[in-house]
Amino acid sequence: MASSKLQALWNHPAGPKTIHFWAPTFKWGISIANVADFAKPPEKLSYPQQIAVTATGIIWSRYSTVITPKNWNLFSVNIAMAGTGIYQLTRKIKHDYFSEAEPAVASE
Known part of the structure; x- marks a missing residue:
């Protein structure tokens, strides 16, 4: 049974023999x-960077559910x-908008 599941994954249109498998697999590096x-x-965090990561995630999550074949690696x-x-x-x-300003220490 395990060999048939591995063979099905291997031969899947979004399987390891295609870029449709490897591109999302390497994209995990961004999340890590x-x-x-x-x-x-x-x-030290960057608004533009985090907005780009968030927007990319949202847009491509949606896209990965409407393409054929379904690419669950891309979705995840x-x-x-x-x-x-x-x-x-x-x-x-x-941090930027809701944190209390730290009180200044009085120096003598």
Whole structure:
């Protein structure tokens, strides 16, 4: 049974013998890098970068559901991109617009 599933994946129109498999697989690197940036201070995050990651994720998630054949690898990587981008944008917006200014320490 496992060999038939592997053979079906291997011969799928969006399988490992095509660019339709490898492009989204390497695109996971963007999501992984964005997850690694969760430890980065919010003031070091970039609005244009995170907007681009989020928009790309949302647009291509939708596209991956309407193309034939369905490319679930493309769908999943773009959902991850949208999610990490939204999280990073939320961190940046909270820091820039909703954080309390730190009180200045009085020096004598």
